[in-house]
Amino acid sequence: MSGGVYKVITPVSEEPIALADAKAWLRVDFSDDDTVISGLITRVRGIGETISGRAFATQQIQELYTIDRPTGGELSGPVNRGPNWYKYQEQLGANPFGAAQFYFDLSVAPVQTDQTFLMQTKTTAFDQWATFPQFTNPDGSTNIWIDDTSEPARVYVQDPLTVNFWLFTYWSGYGFGGLPPDLQQAMFDGLAFFYQNREAEDLPPGLLQKFLAKREATAWI
Numbered sequence: 001m002s003g004g005v006y007k008v009i010t011p012v013s014e015e016p017i018a019l020a021d022a023k024a025w026l027r028v029d030f031s032d033d034d035t036v037i038s039g040l041i042t043r044v045r046g047i048g049e050t051i052s053g054r055a056f057a058t059q060q061i062q063e064l065y066t067i068d069r070p071t072g073g074e075l076s077g078p079v080n081r082g083p084n085w086y087k088y089q090e091q092l093g094a095n096p097f098g099a100a101q102f103y104f105d106l107s108v109a110p111v112q113t114d115q116t117f118l119m120q121t122k123t124t125a126f127d128q129w130a131t132f133p134q135f136t137n138p139d140g141s142t143n144i145w146i147d148d149t150s151e152p153a154r155v156y157v158q159d160p161l162t163v164n165f166w167l168f169t170y171w172s173g174y175g176f177g178g179l180p181p182d183l184q185q186a187m188f189d190g191l192a193f194f195y196q197n198r199e200a201e202d203l204p205p206g207l208l209q210k211f212l213a214k215r216e217a218t219a220w221i
Contacts, residue, residue: 022191062167106154
């Protein structure tokens with residue numbers, strides 16, 4: 001299932017490009033502009049993340065999925081067909097014509113599957129969040145599996161509950177030193193532009209396109 005809304009709950013603590021590397025690229029050998037350059041690294045990263053839908057640096061994401069209310073039939077007329085339970089079951093991942101798998105697409109690539117992944121649920125908006133239990137089956141498989149080989153990453157749930165709200169808390173980002181070369185180059189180019197054009201409000205179209213070319217399927221724009 002796709003279409004969740006999300007926010008960053010733990011912001012970036014370490015930028016994907018070191019100040020020393022940025023200064024070397026800009027050919028700056030003095031420390032007077034260190035604060036300015038550090039601010040530009042953060043600024044360019046923010047622009048790149050917004051355009052591409054990716055987390056350039058490690059950050060914690062919280063994403064909420066709400067199951068839509070099922071169709072309840074006609075509002076007027078002689079015949080009331082009643083709730084569309086097939087549509088409701090289809091939303092829950094139960095397909096009567098095949099072995100459907102229940103899953104959610106996770107926004108903000110890349111998802112760090114080696115970090116803590118928390119899944120919570122509740123039936124109504126007024127309930128307290130309950131942690132969905134994660135366990136290992138006798139055959140060694142788990143009841144929750146995250147496929148991070150595709151974009152967006154997808155979390156599969158073996159035995160889903162009939163609830164209306166699903167909340168996922170997870171970590172995303174390439175981490176320090178893990179930024180792909182093309183995105184790293186785009187950041188360096190953006191840094192050079194803003195360093196030479198201090199009054200500019202945005203990157204020129206050509207540089208924006210470098211980030212747009214790496215846009216993830218569930219981008220933030």
